[in-house]
Amino acid sequence: MRDNLQEIFPIVDEEGTVVGKATRGECHSGTKLLHPVVHLHVFNEQGEVYLQKRPEWKDIQPGKWDTAVGGHLDYGETPEEALLREVREELGITDFKPQKVGMYVFESQRERELVYVNRTTYSGTIQPSKDELDGGRFWSMQEIRDAMGKNILTPNFESEFKRFFLEKD
Secondary structure, eight states: OOOOTTOEEEEEOTTOOEEEEEEHHHHTTTOOOEEEEEEEEEEOTTSOEEEEEOOTTOSSSTTOEEESEEEEOOTTOOHHHHHHHHHHHHHOOOSOOOEEEEEEEEEOSSOEEEEEEEEEEOOSOOOOOTTTOSOEEEEOHHHHHHHTTTTSBOHHHHHHHHHHTGGGO
16 A cells, blocks of 8 residues: 555645645655644543554655544645544544644654644544554553654654643643
């Protein structure tokens, strides 16, 4: 399996207003075209955090552990619509209540993303997509702290989790 490099993403300004469109390939090629993504951090009742394992075929950060749900907005889609779609596709969850946590710009050597950060507490069944993920599991806060900086977690997850969750506990 591979990412569809011809998939069309919206290009946005830092407030999220759509100003154009480009392909996934263009957005991930170092152009730094700002494109929106949604993230959902899934906590269980014990305060553990579900992380997904990125498949080796992904074009960005293959094989690393990452935010429970992360996905690009399709052109013409709202962040709320994208979140519901991505959570259903990646984890098989349809009955959750997302809480908006924040929004920020993430920049790596290859791309710039406007990240819409959400969280939920969920105790139902999680069925990670066999097509999109290499599985997933709940991690304790200590396990996450211990894995940071060791090339186990994606840099995006590490910076976001520190910014929105670790500094608050």
